[in-house]
Amino acid sequence: MELKRADRIAEALEQMIVTGEFADGERLDEIRLAEMFGVSRTPIREAFQRLISAGLVESRPRRGVFVHQLSPGELLNMFEVMAELEAICGRLAASRIRDSQLEQLREANEKCRLSVEAGDADAYYRDNETFHDIIYNATENAYLVNTTSKLHKRLRPFRRVQLRFRGRLEQSMSEHDAIVAALEAGDGEKAAKVLHEHVAVQGEKFHRLMSVSNAAE
Amino acid sequence: MELKRADRIAEALEQMIVTGEFADGERLDEIRLAEMFGVSRTPIREAFQRLISAGLVESRPRRGVFVHQLSPGELLNMFEVMAELEAICGRLAASRIRDSQLEQLREANEKCRLSVEAGDADAYYRDNETFHDIIYNATENAYLVNTTSKLHKRLRPFRRVQLRFRGRLEQSMSEHDAIVAALEAGDGEKAAKVLHEHVAVQGEKFHRLMSVSNAAE
DNA sequence: AGTAGAGTTCTTGTATACAATTCCACAGAT
C-alpha cells in the first residue's frame, strides 16, 4: 500500500502542527502551502480533510481551515479518557492474554528496566510504547486497539514531557511491575486499577507543569 | 455554519451505506456518483475522505474506495467498547451531574416510560437517546462526550433491531430506573455497572440475532 | 473623526483538463 502525495503532506502538516510550528487559531493558507510543498491546491485540500477528522484543525466553510492547538482543559479531558481506556484494555487483557504475549510483555518490561537503569529517558519512552501496545493487542478487540492507539498517539507529545519529573521513571517502572503481576495473575480489576493510576498520574503531572508554566508567563 | 455540497453528499452516502444499499467490498464509482448527484468528481472525492475517516469505506490507493460493512465480529467489538464507554460516563456523571441535569434525566426517563406503556418502540428509541445524551454531557468531559456519541451513532442502526425482542423494552426501562437511582445516590460504581450491563445486553441480543439469521441463510 | 456602503481583491469551492497507473483483453509461446 503505497502512500499518496496527499498522505505525506498530511503527515508533514500534522508534524508541524504538533511541534507548535503554527499558533492556535492560525489560518492555513492553501496557496502558500501548495507552493511550499511544490504541488497544486488539490493535494493540500485533501490533506486538510485528514487533519480535520483528526481534530488538528477546524474548518469554517468559505473561510478556510484553522489550526486547533489543544487547551489545558481539553488535554485534561483526553488524559482522563486515556486512563479509562488503558484500564479497559488491562481488564480485558487480563482474561484474554496468551502466554506468548505475556512473555513478550515481560521482555518489553525488562527492556524498560534497562533503560531506566541507564537513565535513558528516550529509550524508556520507546520501550514503554511497545509495552503498552502489547497490552492493547491482548484485548483481542481490534476496534478498542484502534481507538486507544489513536488517542495514545495524539497525547504522545504531552506524555513525553512529564517523564522528566524527578523520580518519575522509577515510579513508572514499579507501576509496570504491578501491571505485569496483575496480568500474570489474571486479575482484571487489579490490572485496570493500576493502569488507570499509571496514566492518570501522567495527566496530573502534565497539568501541574502546565499551570506552573502558565503562571510564569 | 452552512453546509458545503460535499457535506450533504457525505451524509447521503453514509445513509446509503448504512442502509445496506451497497454490498460489502463494493467499489464506489466516482464518475457514476458524480452524475447521480449532479456534481463533478471533486465534491465526491471530498466526501470520500469523510467516509474514510468514519471507517465506512476503505481506500486502496490508485484502486478506489470500497465500502466496508461491519462484520458480526467487529460489531461485537464495538458493542464491547460502547458498554465500557457508557460505564465510564456513568461513573464520572455520578460525581459531576448537576441538580438541573438530574431533573432533565428524570423527565427523559418518564417520557421513556410513557413510550413503553404505549408500546411505541420508535418513540422509546428517541427518548432513550436523549436520556443517554444527558448522562454523556453530565461527565463534563467534551472529548468523552464526542467519542461516545460518535460510536453511539455508528451503532444506532444495529441497536434499533434488538429493541424488538420480546420484553426488551420493559427490561430496558427497569435498567433506566436503576441508572437514575445510582446517579441520584452519587454511586459511580453502581451507575457504571448498570450502564455496562444495559449496553452489553444489547450487544448480546444483537449477536444472537445475527447468528440466527446467518444460520438461516 | 467615525461609520456605512460600494467596489475591488483575495480566498475558497467546484468543474474540467491532463497525467499516471491499473485493469482487462487478446495474442503468442511453452
Place this chain on the structure above:
DNA sequence: ATCTGTGGAATTGTATACAAGAACTCTACT
C-alpha cells in the same frame, strides 16, 4: 490448455481554470 506479455481502455491522482462568497479598502456622508 494455461500462462505471460503487450497494448488499449478505464480509473484514479493532480493541475489548472472558473465561479461564488468573504474580506478589505477607499470614499462619501453624518
